[in-house]
Amino acid sequence: KGGGTYRVLFRCDGTQAGSCYLEIDGVNRTGIINIPKGSWQVWNTFASPPFSISNGNHILKFVVTSGGFNINYFVLEPL
16 A cells, blocks of 8 residues: 555454554554453454554554454554
C-alpha cells in the first residue's frame, strides 16, 4: 500500500487480560492495545489510534507485551 493514515484492527480473545502493539520499521506506531479478560473463541475487535506511514516497503512486527489471549488476525486499515 501507499503512504497515508492508517489504524490497525486487532481481533482477539482470551481468558486473561493482555496487551500488544504493532511495530513498523522498529517504532511502536499503535501504542499499547489492552486486551481485556474474556472467553476463548469469543472474538472482539480492538482498534488502534490513527498513525501515518510513508509510501514504500515497511517491516511490520506484531509484539505481545503481556500474554493470555489469542489473536485471530490484524488488519492495517487505511483511513
